Amino acid sequence: xxxxxxxxxxxxxxxxxxxxxxxxxxxxxxxxxxxxxxxxxxxxxxxxxxxxxxxxxxxxxxxxxxxxxxxxxxxxxxxxxxxxxxxxxxxxxxxxxxxxxxxxxxxxxxxxxxxxxxxxxxxxxxxxxxxxxxxxxxxxxxxxxxxxxxxxxxxxxxxxxxxxxxxxxxxxxxxxxxxxxxxxxxxxxxxxxxxxxxxxxxxxxxxxxxxxxxxxxxxxxxxxxxxxxxxxx
Amino acid sequence: xxxxxxxxxxxxxxxxxxxxxxxxxxxxxxxxxxxxxxxxxxxxxxxxxxxxxxxxxxxxxxxxxxxxxxxxxxxxxxxxxxxxxxxxxxxxxxxxxxxxxxxxxxxxxxxxxxxxxxxxxxxxxxxxxxxxxxxxxxxxxxxxxxxxxxxxxxxxxxxxxxxxxxxxxxxxxxxxxxxxxxxxxxxxxxxxxxxxxxxxxxxxxxxxxxxxxxxxxxxxxxxxxxxxxxxxxxxxxxxxxxxxxxxxxxxxxxxxxxxxxxxxxxxxxxxxxxxxxxxxxxxxxxxxxxxxxxxxxxxxxxxxxxxxxxxxxxxxxxxxxxxxxxxxxxxxxxxxxxxxxxxxxxxxxxxxxxxxxxxxxxxxxxxxxxxxxxxxxxxxxxxxxxxxxxxxxxxxxxxxxxxxxxxxxxxxxxxxxxxxxxxxxxxxxxxxxxxxxxxxxxxxxxx
Numbered sequence: 001x002x003x004x005x006x007x008x009x010x011x012x013x014x015x016x017x018x019x020x021x022x023x024x025x026x027x028x029x030x031x032x033x034x035x036x037x038x039x040x041x042x043x044x045x046x047x048x049x050x051x052x053x054x055x056x057x058x059x060x061x062x063x064x065x066x067x068x069x070x071x072x073x074x075x076x077x078x079x080x081x082x083x084x085x086x087x088x089x090x091x092x093x094x095x096x097x098x099x100x101x102x103x104x105x106x107x108x109x110x111x112x113x114x115x116x117x118x119x120x121x122x123x124x125x126x127x128x129x130x131x132x133x134x135x136x137x138x139x140x141x142x143x144x145x146x147x148x149x150x151x152x153x154x155x156x157x158x159x160x161x162x163x164x165x166x167x168x169x170x171x172x173x174x175x176x177x178x179x180x181x182x183x184x185x186x187x188x189x190x191x192x193x194x195x196x197x198x199x200x201x202x203x204x205x206x207x208x209x210x211x212x213x214x215x216x217x218x219x220x221x222x223x224x225x226x227x228x229x230x231x232x233x
Numbered sequence: 234x235x236x237x238x239x240x241x242x243x244x245x246x247x248x249x250x251x252x253x254x255x256x257x258x259x260x261x262x263x264x265x266x267x268x269x270x271x272x273x274x275x276x277x278x279x280x281x282x283x284x285x286x287x288x289x290x291x292x293x294x295x296x297x298x299x300x301x302x303x304x305x306x307x308x309x310x311x312x313x314x315x316x317x318x319x320x321x322x323x324x325x326x327x328x329x330x331x332x333x334x335x336x337x338x339x340x341x342x343x344x345x346x347x348x349x350x351x352x353x354x355x356x357x358x359x360x361x362x363x364x365x366x367x368x369x370x371x372x373x374x375x376x377x378x379x380x381x382x383x384x385x386x387x388x389x390x391x392x393x394x395x396x397x398x399x400x401x402x403x404x405x406x407x408x409x410x411x412x413x414x415x416x417x418x419x420x421x422x423x424x425x426x427x428x429x430x431x432x433x434x435x436x437x438x439x440x441x442x443x444x445x446x447x448x449x450x451x452x453x454x455x456x457x458x459x460x461x462x463x464x465x466x467x468x469x470x471x472x473x474x475x476x477x478x479x480x481x482x483x484x485x486x487x488x489x490x491x492x493x494x495x496x497x498x499x500x501x502x503x504x505x506x507x508x509x510x511x512x513x514x515x516x517x518x519x520x521x522x523x524x525x526x527x528x529x530x531x532x533x534x535x536x537x538x539x540x541x542x543x544x545x546x547x548x549x550x551x552x553x554x555x556x557x558x559x560x561x562x563x564x565x566x567x568x569x570x571x572x573x574x575x576x577x578x579x580x581x582x583x584x585x586x587x588x589x590x591x592x593x594x595x596x597x598x599x600x601x602x603x604x605x606x607x608x609x610x611x612x613x614x615x616x617x618x619x620x621x622x623x624x625x626x627x628x629x630x631x632x633x634x635x636x637x638x639x640x641x642x643x644x645x646x647x648x649x650x651x652x653x654x655x656x657x658x659x660x661x662x663x664x665x666x667x668x669x670x671x672x673x674x675x676x677x678x679x680x
């Protein structure tokens with residue numbers, strides 16, 4: 001089997017917070033590599049540092065030390081403007097609480113990343129429709145998030161994450177607010193998306209059973225450290 | 234993000250908290266309204282005063298005198314002064330020459346003389362003044378009792394109000410009645426043998442009478458006391474005054490100084506030019522011709538300065554309301570930043586740069602300022618119109634003509650809106666900066 005080039009490389013990454021006189025080591029000396037097209041599940045108990053690590057990969061936070069490299073770009077060396085561009089073009093994010101804007105319709109929510117990326121207006125409608133078709137919500141295009149079920153809202157969030165055609169999809173507890181059947185359908189959807197050539201998925205979860213069923217590899221964190229790098233399944 | 238997308242989002246955000254944002258916008262509108270109303274009053278009063286003064290003829294007129302008349306205080310006796318070679322008599326020839334100067338629209342003499350008036354069999358001493366036809370437009374005759382002269386040569390008179398009361402306390406009853414003007418007509422005498430050749434024979438005065446019909450009663454004489462001797466209390470058409478050839482105060486002086494009594498000279502001539510801006514140039518030309526000339530241009534400039542200062546003070550005081558409205562914008566946007574923390578976090582997670590977030594809040598502030606500016610300008614205009622209406626109701630009750638005390642020129646409309654937008658953007662600086670600096674990780678955790 002041919003070794004795929006790494007999409008994400010973490011080299012001795014630490015993220016420490018200073019709280020008064022104490023230092024909280026949210027992430028400490030983590031080195032990890034995720035190949036292109038791989039579906040990695042990041043497991044760990046609450047407060048283990050997995051979400052902090054995901055934020056570092058997303059470019060929402062900067063490491064205290066070490067390097068986060070995504071598709072050859074060292075995020076720790078980027079300016080705030082370059083990080084914003086990276087978030088627009090390279091990564092898509094899905095959150096536990098969906099984070100859809102309640103006053104916008106599905107169409108408008110999914111269109112938002114296209115507005116930020118200054119995609120031409122004439123192109124937007126087709127791309128929004130494609131993304132919603134992919135998550136099978138094209139018939140709910142004019143609805144507001146409050147008119148949808150939890151699973152539908154999360155599928156909308158997935159469509160929003162995909163609309164800018166990112167190379168990396170980052171999901172932070174995407175099934176955390178859903179019942180088990182709906183959660184399973186979301187992971188099935190993520191798995192389908194992963195089949196697109198080059199789509200790398202890093203998912204933070206504490207549901208080991210689901211992770212084992214859908215992810216290519218499991219990495220386990222505890223107390224800010226990487227306990228298990230996991231073998232490719 | 235493109236401006237159109239920013240505007241879309243900004244309008245959407247403003248609609249979400251429509252009541253709060255409408256109240257904030259109304260606050261801006263009230264501030265702008267007070268500014269526009271005050272400045273419209275300043276501008277309106279300035280225009281009213283300027284047009285009145287322009288119509289009075291004082292600011293587009295030059296007062297011409299023979300150069301020898303201008304004796305400075307403390308100057309030596311006439312014999313010790315070097316005669317001015319360029320000094321010329323102000324006579325009919327000079328009047329004709331001045332009339333031919335470019336931009337001169339009217340040249341007329343100041344004719345004033347003491348006389349006796351007989352009305353209802355009683356004598357009254359008073360001063361007669363000749364009124365040019367152009368004085369009708371001066372504004373001083375607006376709201377007069379009766380009417381202006383029916384023609385430039387009519388045997389008619391207009392009485393100054395105080396003088397009219399001396400004739401009859403019920404001044405309205407004077408209109409249409411006749412009075413008799415008794416005056417001294419000047420008649421030239423031939424030169425006597427033995428007189429120096431350069432001297433004329435002097436003149437005699439003959440008592441004469443003229444019947445005049447009273448056409449109206451006016452509060453004051455236009456340009457009274459300027460360029461003449463005392464206030465005219467009985468006004469007659471200037472061409473009529475000229476044909477009377479009444480002896481005036483300068484006649485005796487002319488005899489003593491004289492050149493030729495055959496050609497009557499004038500104490501002064503009033504020269505009106507097309508526009509105020511032409512006064513300075515024409516004044517110079519008149520001096521070059523050898524006449525004394527002066528105008529009220531400096532007074533006009535002082536008036537302009539006064540109104541500029543008045544506008545500035547009105548603007549400063551009314552800006553206080555806008556300053557309060559600005560605090561309202563700051564408050565509204567700071568609240569919006571707090572309420573929309575999670576949304577800001579989502580925007581940043583989706584790739585919004587700090588600059589995009591800052592611009593979004595800026596546009597929201599600008600939209601509130603723009604809408605408030607438009608509404609405020611309309612409100613300010615309405616306040617000005619209401620004040621004008623109220624003033625005119627009062628003036629109407631006092632039998633005085635209507636005036637327009639407020640004016641909203643285009644520069645004030647654009648300035649009002651522009652000022653509101655700029656002030657709102659300044660007010661948006663702090664909230665926008667605060668929003669853009671939010672840590673996306675913290676913002677996404679916010680419930």
